[in-house]
Amino acid sequence: MNITVTVNGETYERDVDPRRLLIHFIRDDLDLTGSHVGCDTGNCGACTILYNGDAVKSCMLLAVQADGAKIETVESLSANGELDGLQQAFSDHHALQCGYCTPGMLMSAKHLLDHNASPTEGEIRKGIQGNICRCTGYVNIVEAIKAASK
Amino acid sequence: MLLAAVEYARPTSLADALAALGRSENARALAGGQTLINVMKARAAQPDLLVDLADVAELRGISESSGSLEIGAMTTYSQLMDSSDVFGTRPVLSRVAGEIADVQVRNRGTIGGNVCLSDPTNHFPPLMVSMNASFTIVGPSGERTVNAGEFFQGVYITAVEPGELLTKITIPPAQGDGFAAVTIGKDGTCIVNAAATRNGETRFAIGCVGAVPVTSLDDIDPPSDVHGSAEYRRHLAKILVDRAIAEAGG
Numbered sequence A: 001m002n003i004t005v006t007v008n009g010e011t012y013e014r015d016v017d018p019r020r021l022l023i024h025f026i027r028d029d030l031d032l033t034g035s036h037v038g039c040d041t042g043n044c045g046a047c048t049i050l051y052n053g054d055a056v057k058s059c060m061l062l063a064v065q066a067d068g069a070k071i072e073t074v075e076s077l078s079a080n081g082e083l084d085g086l087q088q089a090f091s092d093h094h095a096l097q098c099g100y101c102t103p104g105m106l107m108s109a110k111h112l113l114d115h116n117a118s119p120t121e122g123e124i125r126k127g128i129q130g131n132i133c134r135c136t137g138y139v140n141i142v143e144a145i146k147a148a149s150k
Numbered sequence B: 001m002l003l004a005a006v007e008y009a010r011p012t013s014l015a016d017a018l019a020a021l022g023r024s025e026n027a028r029a030l031a032g033g034q035t036l037i038n039v040m041k042a043r044a045a046q047p048d049l050l051v052d053l054a055d056v057a058e059l060r061g062i063s064e065s066s067g068s069l070e071i072g073a074m075t076t077y078s079q080l081m082d083s084s085d086v087f088g089t090r091p092v093l094s095r096v097a098g099e100i101a102d103v104q105v106r107n108r109g110t111i112g113g114n115v116c117l118s119d120p121t122n123h124f125p126p127l128m129v130s131m132n133a134s135f136t137i138v139g140p141s142g143e144r145t146v147n148a149g150e151f152f153q154g155v156y157i158t159a160v161e162p163g164e165l166l167t168k169i170t171i172p173p174a175q176g177d178g179f180a181a182v183t184i185g186k187d188g189t190c191i192v193n194a195a196a197t198r199n200g201e202t203r204f205a206i207g208c209v210g211a212v213p214v215t216s217l218d219d220i221d222p223p224s225d226v227h228g229s230a231e232y233r234r235h236l237a238k239i240l241v242d243r244a245i246a247e248a249g250g
């Protein structure tokens, strides 16, 4: 099937098999390997992207469903090799160790801050509930998001 | 994961969606995909055609009139949380939607998919039973309405037959509702849940203790698993029914 998808502001036209998951389309067809596959069952959030502005797990959608959609992945955050404010806050607050969860965590945090510029700690924790981190214990991630908020 | 080969259609009207479903006995509706995609990954179901309901306008929208709510099957949990018609009339629906899994699942998962799945641990089935909701089902032979007591027929089995679609859920007015659950972690899968609705008398329904929501505490025969023994679930059921009824003001 032919699909047209806008990813990080660039429009791609591709022929995809309907059985192809969106995460594989993004990683393997578009070579945007920032988004990760952790569990492949909708539980870990490593594959989180923004889909028409909504945070979604891209292992739980088919690429063909995204025909006509506007997608943002973690690659959309930095520009000209400079980290954006949220990424810089993650770095400053040691909000990552192995980094596997980070692309998804950043996109959930971005979704949260897009909808709520000054979240409380409870709202931050609820905002990243769908993203599992095995390393940090979350404390520094919450600190980083707090620092990036207004 | 590579799924088994499947065809895909995205109709833009209810009539076209029904026609597409009629093309194959093994066709399946795709709503939020928050269960169906996993089921296909596990090869527990292998539809040959997915009929994506995303663009079917007739399945969307929420309306309220004299306290009665009509909710389109494709309404997501996030939309239930944000709809002033919903939290203004039946706040428990918005709250329970906000207790399902996480932001990403709530942005995709739909109330129609939640009830059509008829998973005994899902949040909405007991609430639909206590609220005495009615379900509008459309198929090749026309439209019919089924009430919640008859809608849920077994584990993964509802009154929706192959080739049919749930289009909307209608919730009659009431004086108060309650919902209580003990879950595996915050906003996790329910070990037992219970809902209550007061409308003169108070009705309640319990989830996770039988194939479909149960409306009596007598002779319940809950399953035992790593999350709780049958005895523990029986104990929780009594407590959660009390909490739900108290919240409903009954």
Ligand SMILES: Cc1cc2nc3c(=O)[nH]c(=O)nc-3n(C[C@H](O)[C@H](O)[C@H](O)COP(=O)(O)OP(=O)(O)OC[C@H]3O[C@@H](n4cnc5c(N)ncnc54)[C@H](O)[C@@H]3O)c2cc1C
Residues within 6 Å of the ligand: A041, A042, A043, B028, B029, B030, B031, B032, B033, B034, B035, B036, B037, B053, B073, B074, B100, B101, B105, B108, B109, B110, B111, B112, B113, B114, B116, B117, B121, B122, B123, B124, B160, B164, B165, B166, B167, B187, B188, B189, B190
């Ligand atoms: C990590 C995770 C945790 C979850 N935790 C919970 C939880 O704690 N509680 C809970 O309640 N749910 C939970 N869910 C499941 C989630 O709520 C699903 O959204 C829901 O079970 C199915 O809704 P859906 O819109 O995603 O439907 P889909 O997965 O697209 O469809 C489910 C089934 O319903 C059928 N169907 C869908 N819509 C219609 C229609 N209009 N007419 C006819 N048939 C239809 C489909 O053909 C399919 O068989 C969880 C999901 C995930 C990924």
Ligand code: FES
Residues within 6 Å of the ligand: A036, A037, A038, A039, A040, A041, A042, A043, A044, A045, A046, A047, A048, A057, A058, A059, A060
């Ligand atoms: S890989 Fe998608 S949620 Fe884990």
Ligand code: FES
Residues within 6 Å of the ligand: A095, A096, A097, A098, A099, A100, A101, A102, A132, A133, A134, A135, A136
């Ligand atoms: S930093 Fe390792 S999983 Fe989060």
